[in-house]
Amino acid sequence: MRIVAGEWRRRQLRAPTGEATRPTADRTRETLFSMLQSRLGTFEGLAVADLFAGSGALGLEALSRGAAHCIFAENDAAAIRALRANIAALRAQPRCDVRPASVLQLGPAKAPVDLLLLDPPYGSGAGGVALDRLQRLDWIGPASWVALETARDEDAGARSLQVDAVREVGSARITLLRMPAAAD
Structure with a gap:
């Protein structure tokens, strides 16, 4: 597993031991970030949340x-x-806030984040449950982008968000979501 692009391109990442975590494959990550790049233009200055972070x-x-x-x-x-x-290996500590807790234990956000990345256990339905809660707690705002990775045959389960795009890569499905546009 490695960083695909940017400042730390090609740097190797350590995967957790055991079977509890399924790291996102490099190819899936590359597809996801290509989808996001075409919508965001740049990642410069964004506030990001990596939930079910592994x-x-x-x-x-x-x-x-x-x-x-x-x-x-x-x-x-x-x-x-x-x-x-x-x-630590990337010396990224000043830009990182690690919260050793379940996504469902997160409290209200100080402000919505620009990009939420969720990779819950496949087949658990945890992504949809987490998104409903995160939206109620103001983690997701009108300008936020949400990327949810699920199993290929799994529904995103995000009832209150609008699907922008869906891509299937191997056994994964990537769904990009936004808040619905406000009616005039």
């Missing part, structure tokens, strides 16, 4: 491409160790 590959990829700051939420101990080791 090794932190998604958030670290965003930071490598110029994001200003990333909040990582993860509750598996082995994944947290790998995440912290990856952040």
Whole structure:
């Protein structure tokens, strides 16, 4: 597993030990960030949240491409160790906030983030549940982009968000979501 592009391009990342975490494949990450690049134009200065973070590959990829700051939420101990080791190896500590907790334990946001990256366990339905809660707690605002990775045959389950795009890569489905446009 490696960083695909940006400041830390080709740098290797450590994956958590055990079977509890399924890291996003490089090809899937490359597709996701290509989709985001075409919509965002740049990652410069973005506030990002990598939820169900695992090794932190998604958030670290965003930071490598110029994001200003990333909040990582993860509750598996082995994944947290790998995440912290990856952040330290890249000397990214000043731009990272690691929260060793379940996504569902996060409190209200101080302000909506620009980009939320969610990679919950496949088949769990946790992504849709988390998105509903995060929207109620103001993590998602009108300008936010949400990227949700699920199994290829799994519904995103995001009832209150609008689907912008869907791509299937291997066994994964990437869904980009936004808040619905306000009616005039």
